[in-house]
Amino acid sequence: MTQSTTQRAQYVFAVKEFGDGTPWIVLERSGKGLDVLGNGVFGFELKENTSLRDAERLAELLRDSVTVACYTSFIR
Secondary structure (H helix, E strand, O other): OOEEEEEEEOEEEEEEEOOOOOEEEEEEEOOOOOHHHOOOOEEEEOOOOOOHHHHHHHHHHHHHHOOOEEEEEEEO
16 A cells, blocks of 8 residues: 655746846745755746746746645655
C-alpha cells in the first residue's frame, strides 16, 4: 500500500529576467513555502523569443487561475 503526504503553500507567479533580458516565470513564496524547495525557487523557462509583455500576461493569467502550489511525496 502506498501512503502519501501532500503539502500546500501559497505562491505568486512573477516574471523575472535572466542576465540577457530573457523573461522567465518563477513561483515566489507568499508566506510559508513548500519544504521541498528549501531556500530555492521553482521557475518556468518560456519559449524562445517570448516577449516580456507576453510573459507578464501569462503570469497574470496564472495568478488569476492558480491558488495554491502542491507537492505530494509517496511512501511505499
